[in-house]
Amino acid sequence: MTRSMTITEKILAAHAGLDEVEPGQLINCALDLVLANDVTAPIAIKEFRKIGVDTVWDAEKIALVPDHYTPNKDIKSAEQAKMMREFVREQGISHYYEIGCMGVEHALLPEQGVVGAGDVIIGADSHTCTYGALGAFATGVGSTDAAVGMATGEAWFKVPSSLKFNVSGKLGPWVSAKDIILHIIGMIGVDGALYQAMEFTGDTIDALSIEGRMTICNMAIEAGGKSGIIAVDDITRAYMDGRTERPWTEYFSDADAEYAHVYEIDASSIKPTVSFPHLPSNTRAAEDARDIWVDQVIIGSCTNGRLEDLRVAGEILKGRKVHENVRLIILPATQQIYREAMHEGLFDIFLDAGAAISTPTCGPCLGGHMGILAAGERAVATTNRNFVGRMGDPTSEVYLASPAVAAATAVAGHIALPEDLA
Amino acid sequence: MKFSGTTHKYGRDIDTDVIIPARYLNTSIPEELAKHCMEDLDAGFVGKVQPGDILVAEENFGCGSSREHAPISIKAAGVSVIIAKSFARIFYRNAINTGLPIMESPEAVDAISDGDLLSVDADTGTITNETTGASFQAQPFPPFIKDMIEQGGLVESVKQKLLR
DSSP, X not given: OOOOXXXXXXHHHHHHTOSOOOTTOEEEEEOSEEEEETTTHHHHHHHHHHHTOSSOSOTTSEEEEOOSSTTTOSHHHHHHHHHHHHHHHHHTOSEEOOTTTOOOHHHHXXXXXXXXXXXXEEESSGGGGGGGGGXXXXXXXOHHHHHHHHHHSEEEEEOOOEEEEEEESOOOTTOOHHHHHHHHHHHHOTTTTTTOEEEEESHHHHTSOHHHHXXXXXXXXXXXXXXXXXXXXXXXXXHHTTTOSSOOXXXXXXXXXXXXXXXXXXXXXXXOEEEOTTOTTOEEEGGXXXXXXXXXXXXXXXXXXXXXXXXXXXXXXXXOOOOTTOEEEEOOSSHHHHHHHXXXXXXXXXXXXXXXXXXSOSGGGGTSSSSOBOTTOEEEESSSOOOTTTTBSTTOEEEEOOHHHHHHHHHHSBSOOGGGOO | OEEEEEEEEOOSOOBHHHHSOGGGTTOOOHHHHXXXXXXXXXXXXXXXXXXXXXXXXXXXXXXXXXXXXXXXXXXXXXXXXXXXXXXXXXXXXXXXXXXXXXXXXXXXXXXXXXXXXXXXXXXXXXXXXXXXOOEEEOOOOOHHHHHHHHTTSHHHHHXXXXXX
């Protein structure tokens, strides 16, 4: 009889070849996928060369996505993308997405069926935790860990203890997955889940789409979490069926599994939420932030650049105009989302409103390109971080919000709720 | 390994965007990254840091992005060791992997002021504040990580394992 385990412990035990694991235990795990992007891959490739192997462990299980500074913003970033592209060709890496097929990695890989339930995935990008939405253990690492993963197909982990967030009840109007996760980060702080796995359960989570679940798991890192995870259900199966390229395995927490803490959250108490500068945990109700006037609104990113997010923005922007003092930039996260949004007529709504529509890129989220802020400027963004200088000048400010609040803000010119609009 | 240097002390939740802003991530050359280390938190840092100096910070140092450019820039700027109350987990891994010594000691952090002269023995975990005379013991690394550090970091330890 093995000990009762959480979903995270079960996935890690299976990949370490063990019957059971417990929090704090150091283990070596077999990996199902290693990911890097145009910022992190160059260092990973340099480190890979030092290991003394000629070829990657499995060319089918490495994903390289040029999404941060692409389409290349300058000569230096072009050199980084080139280095990655040459490595892809040299090694015959199959999961590479050139400009024209490229999307923001954490929206792209689930969409393309590259990640699935029960996987252990490391990615040289902190938002790798997004894939927990499909019932996988996925965690961000640095380039050196990714290099060793590419060479050996293994990584070491300290088994994390788990926090359970049980969310129940009905969400209010215009309250979304983004508001749930901002609410949780505001409640526990930016290191409230440090080194821990965040497991999300409850009927509110069960009612969310895969897209909403990805928004929640995506921001586990903003609470310091090692991973975020939501167990597989029929919604997950419907998403993965016919899409996920490898067989997947479903794991479920035992009823008597141990948690470091269980948080009970009443969904009906969550309001549309905004994170004020300069920490994601600095949350306030959007209704108390109407005095914040903004210069730019960004709708996109691995957090909120999926079709569901664009539909919400479209619902609010339809027949309305972006405020004369606001620049609204909308970035569909992948080419497929771009095409679907166009076919649904969302592009006409966005263009009529006076929004700019960008090719997929991480761009402005990290202050890379495609919407950098000048000194003293303010943005509302559906992205994930609002640190000092995150989107541009160190004196600029980023306010994190849902697509609904972001779209309403673009029209009103100040932080607003959809019901504020005439 | 023994280090001694002047303290540069900062607060909690020092994120990797202020350690090395993304506008400089179009390169991975350590010397280039070092020029902009801590730029958005303390624009004077690069001008005042001397080889061997020591960074001291409160909780959750290195939160945010997974960019290994952060520990690389700190190391290339000349910092010998970081002492914090706690580290964000990706930064913790990255520092060990890139050979930048880190130590966790809440007691030491509370008893160190900006500008204090410190001496540190990374092998024993002893931190001495030469300015005040106080001494502290950092939390030891698990043996697995200690072995990896002694072998010269993750890549070296994997390389040696593959050769065996």
